[in-house]
Amino acid sequence: MTIEDLPDPSIEGDPLTKRYQYLIPGSEDSITYSVSAAPMPSECEFSFFDPNDAACQEILFNPKTSVSELFAILRQWVPQVQQNIDVIGSEIIKRGCNVNDRDGLTDMTLLHYTCKSGAHGIGDVETAAKFASQLIDLGADINLRSRWTNMNALHYAAYFDVPELISVILKNAKSKDVDATCSDFDFGTALHIAAFNLCTGAVKSLLEHGANPAFRNDKGQTPADVVPDPVDMPLEMADAAASAKEIKQMLLDAVPLSCDISKALLPNYDNVTGKDMLGSLGLKLGDRVVIAGQKVGTLRFCGTTEFASGQWAGIELDEPEGKNNGSVGKVQYFKCAPKHGIFAPLSKISKASEHKKNAKVSSSRPSPAVKSKKIDVTHITSKVNSGLSALKKDSTPDSTFLGSKEGMKTPPGKEENATSLGSNSSSSSTTSLDSKQNCSKKWNTARKNKKEDLKSHSAATKGRNNTFPSSRRNPFDEGEIQIGDRVLVVGQRTGIVRFYGTTKFAPGKLSA
Structure with missing residues (x-):
């Protein structure tokens, strides 16, 4: 519910300037303000609100500027705004806003915004910590959560790595509040959030304030378990890898010895030269x-x-x-x-x-050490229909071998082998030769009674490869193969015939 959903002032008899209140769980006296756009000067050179600009100051200190508009200004993630959290926040309070009132778009309170504004490189830590203390003195509830992120003030301070604000919040909190969980992070604690995001300062501060390093989230992970593995990081993230190493060791050292942390221990090759x-x-x-x-x-x-x-x-x-x-x-x-x-x-x-x-080595054998030219193939579709979708729908196990004199059938109960072979038809030219050989072995084992036929078929195929297409015996013209039949191509790949006719890219009649 927003402020527009509150009772009509004329019915209640109160003046329009009086602030109406709506009861929200977790707060005795707070409302959610409607969503508004940030006000900007008519001839502003900036795309954001700058409290240091004279024209912006005129809007900021104008009593007609609403609380909703001021909340919209706070949502701008730029240093000019975040470093003036105390100025903008004070203007919001001057307009009769309760410290626990919420922004209609983010469902965040002033304390939530203040915890964000302490982020290094964006806001001013000292200003944010001082204003947070003022808000708490005015009755700001540190346990209120945004209903969109389920994060409270401590979670925001941990996420944005602001240890100074963590200290301010926990100084006024109960001991159990330090391990409050958040559903958006698998019901992990603020320590999980800080560890996962490599917030070294936040991890240190939380441990100093009694955060439990052995607390397990819904996935059974301790904070040490959620620290990103340095080995899995991109090569250019060496600095982040250093932070990960420091944080993980810090958390492991803090875990009580009685706790089983064998799975979280770091492999150590430091003693190897x-x-x-x-x-x-x-x-x-x-x-x-x-x-x-x-x-x-x-x-x-x-x-x-x-x-x-x-x-x-x-x-x-x-x-x-x-x-x-x-x-x-x-x-x-x-x-x-x-x-x-x-x-x-x-x-x-x-x-x-x-x-x-x-x-x-042949391009059909992949090698992780070989760099292939990066080509955008997202728009390319296979020219050979693998027939997998049709295979699932078609319960008939018959499979005709292209070019064979006899229609060779897939034995009952061997459809799984046919499926694995069919999937090869949609693979790229870099499919492993070993996998093809293994696949051929399975095919031949399942069809021992057809081995001689396959050999003769392979020899016949090789002999025909040197013949002009028009002189070949055409199984389509003789009715042996029809559109929709499942076939084996060159003794290696299976699929379903979808096209037969002349093409522009080769002479004669081709099938696909």
């Missing part, structure tokens, strides 16, 4: 390497780092596609030109010579 690790991979410093089959460079470093656990490789790239000059967090691991340095887990690098060898 970089030389030994490289030797096991057949690499040495100075070798040409490929990173994840994408970037090529020279191996300049291998060893432990301060930004993540385990062994890391430092590579000087040939092209300026890196993220640093060989240093991370003011620690110089090797030297190279700016944007030519990059770090990667040892599992993601391979020798450049091996990369070239793999590139010469």
Whole structure:
């Protein structure tokens, strides 16, 4: 319910300027204001509201500017607005707004907005902490939640990594409030939220205020379990990997010894020398390497780092596609030109010579170390109908082999094998040769009594490949194969005939 849903002032006999109140669960005396757009000066050069601009100040301090409009201003995520949370918030309160009243669009209170405004790089932490204390002194309820995100003030402070506001909130909270859960984060606590978002300051502050590091969310995860794994992060996120390592170790150290945390322990290779690790991979410093089959460079470093656990490789790239000059967090691991340095887990690098060898292998064998040209294929559809959808609907197990003199049938109970073969028809040219060979073995095992026929069919097919299409014996003309029949193509792929006729891309009559 919004403010428009409240009783008509004329009926109640109160003046229009009097603020009506609507009872909301969790608050004794608060209302939700209707949604409005942020007011802007008629000749404003900015696309956002700037409280430091004279024209914007005229609107801000104008008594006719409504609470809904002021809430709309607070929703603008720009430094000019967020660093003036106290000025805008005070104007909202001056207009008779209760500290627990809500914005109709976000369902957030002034305290919620204040916790957001302390975010580093956007707001002003000192201003936000001071204004939050004033709101709490005025009766702001720290336990109120936004009904859209289910987050309370502590959750917002943890999410935006504002330890100063965490201290302000928990100073006025009960001990159990520090572990209040949030449904939007699998019913995890503020500590889960901070750990998942790599908010180092928030994690430290929450632990100092008694947050439970062994608390498990609905998925059975402790805060340490939800910390992103540094190894899974993109190569350019070395700084984030350092934060992940620090946060996870911090949380593991805080867990009581009686708690089983065997699954959360970090693998540690710090006692293994970089030389030994490289030797096991057949690499040495100075070798040409490929990173994840994408970037090529020279191996300049291998060893432990301060930004993540385990062994890391430092590579000087040939092209300026890196993220640093060989240093991370003011620690110089090797030297190279700016944007030519990059770090990667040892599992993601391979020798450049091996990369070239793999590139010469048939394109039908995929290799994770080979970089293929990135082509947008989202608009491309297969020219061969795999027949999978029709296979599910068609209960008839018959399958005609294209070019065969006899209509060979799929034995009853073998439709599963036919399905697996049919799925191969929609695969790309990079389908593994090994998988095709295995698939052929299954096909032949299931059809031992047809082995000789398949061999003769294969030989006949090879013989006909050198014949002009028009001179071939055509099973379509003789009625052996019709549109809709399931067929085997070149003894490898099964599918359903959808087209037969002449084409522009090849002479003769073709089928698809």
